[in-house]
Amino acid sequence: MDRWRVDLLKGAVVDEALPATTPLPRLVGWVLPEEFGYVMAKCLTGEGFPHVGEPNGASRYVGSSSDFRWQRSTKFKLAVFRCTAKYTVSPLTAPPLTPTTLEATWYYYRDYGVPCLRARGFEPNSPLPPLAAYVADQGAWTFYPIEEDPNHLLVVEDYATRPEAPWKVLLDQ
DSSP states (O other): OHHHHHHHHHHHHHHTTOOTTOOOOOOOEEEOHHHHHHHHHHHHHHTTOOEEEOTTSOEEEOSSOOOGGGGGSHHHHHHHHHHHHHEEEOTTTSOOOOHHHHHHHHHHIIIIIHHHHHHTTOOOSSOOOOHHHHHHTTTOOOOSOOOOOTTHHHHHHHHHTSTTOHHHHHHTO
């Protein structure tokens, strides 16, 4: 499982444009999906970014800054990377990416996720691919828009805390 963790984290270094020499922190422990938000909140707070955990597995910023540009900072990206590396969600607890699961997620994005963003004046990072392509690519599609707008985080938090969020769809399969 550690090989899976290392590959996942190497991908995060590339995806987040972190320095290639970013050291891989030692694993402190595998966590369950429902614990992840609380564990990340504690870790990110320790890294200087005050967060609280949410019951849905997410964490939310509770600092005093109303300027969310810090979210794009290398310092914050490194903090997220270090915390994720130390407390990685166990792949044994993740729901399998079956065609049925992927189809449910695609329909969720089509029917709720994309319209939700558009209603708030945002577009997904790229157009939703056709269903067959989405399933064939194992759901490899970036939903959240990459924006410098300080309201972006608020939109994402509003979307992510709804009870019908994608992980709810996946876990109810």
